[in-house]
Amino acid sequence: MTALILIVLAAFLLLAVMLGNRKSSARLRDIPALLHLYRMLGLSVEDGTRLHISLGHGSLLDARGGSALAGLATLRIIAERTSVSDMPAVASSGDPVLGLLTQDTLQAGYQAAGVDELYVPTAGRITGLSPFGFAAGAMNISQNENVSTNIMLGHFGPEAALLADASDRQSVTMIGASDNLSGQAVLFANTQDALIGEELFAAGAYLGAGASHVASLTVQDILRWLIILALLGGAAAKFFGVI
């Protein structure tokens, strides 16, 4: 029942914050990795290099789907901004359902940019079905396709280190975040500007995906404070023998 109340509260807050924020622009704190990503979007178009967006191997049929959906929202913006480039962005994933949605999202980005005819289905790829198979296929893209930035947003385990190492060898900039603790530790050690925890879900808001993305950041902050208060309250109650 607590989970249902939390979901209903989050839904109500999301709608309320989104409607409340319509007229004013939100101020977001600086996250160096996301500012870097924003800069790289423009640079890649100018210098004729490609962005490689890797969405991991999280299945949409389980709890790992959340990070994949966040990655897809970011991919939609990147596809729209880079679709007119000589070297349009390439996306890779390690799950078949996610692969289909990757292609659909890329196509939507091209349609939004008004260059639907430039879309090629092979821009969205399924590089492997096991974590290592996926990583090996994604490494191939970053090594052979004139990639300037590897963006990893989704579910990655320790195999992210292989991709990071390949990026390092090719002097490719790497920005990554995972919902998995092992993957996150690996990406922390391997990237210049690390994204920790929920920052994975902030990418859309920082790239200008719309009011709903900014509103969901505000809702996350509100819920986080509520959880902190509940934890502190519970600890105090336990300490004083109330519960």
Place this chain on the structure above:
Amino acid sequence: MRVINAIIAIATGVLILGGYFFPQLAGVQTLLLNWAIILAGVATLVGIFNLISVHTDKIRRGEKGSTYSALLVIGLAATLIFGMLLRPQHDAMQIVLNGIIVPTEAALMGVLTVSLLYAAIRLLRRRADMMSIIFLVTAAILFLGSATLPFGDIPLIGTLIRPWVSQILALGGARGILIGVALGTMTTGLRVLFGMDRPYGGQ
């Protein structure tokens, strides 16, 4: 068409979510999840065709790394054909699995160990800040504390510091990160349920 896609996706999402809280919807939830599993199976076939299409395209254009693409396509076709003819349980298919696929993944795991060690060594050169120092010191304490040594645990580190760091500090931090990820997942899911994000059916 896009509106119909959105209605189907949102209705399906609401019914599946509802199934977790209302027992009356559990049957519908199971049915929809079973359909999703069948569709995921079909998506796997589509994924394999996508893989073949990407790599045959590379071979045709003679792009960099096309030799590997050719090996991949030949390997995939041979495994598929022989797997269908002989069945996956056949001795020859087991040899392919145990002699090629498993050792290759094990080799990648070995490369991963070296990559992680190299990344740890380079971390301070890449980003010399307090977080990196804490990260490395924590990793060193955990390694030293859990290492199998001929004389047993290192006094203090193995018996007191490592359990305290891993059970209190690291566990607390991990839970904090997971709570953040869970909140992000929930708001992302709600955006999809409200139709604000539609990663399906075009724009």
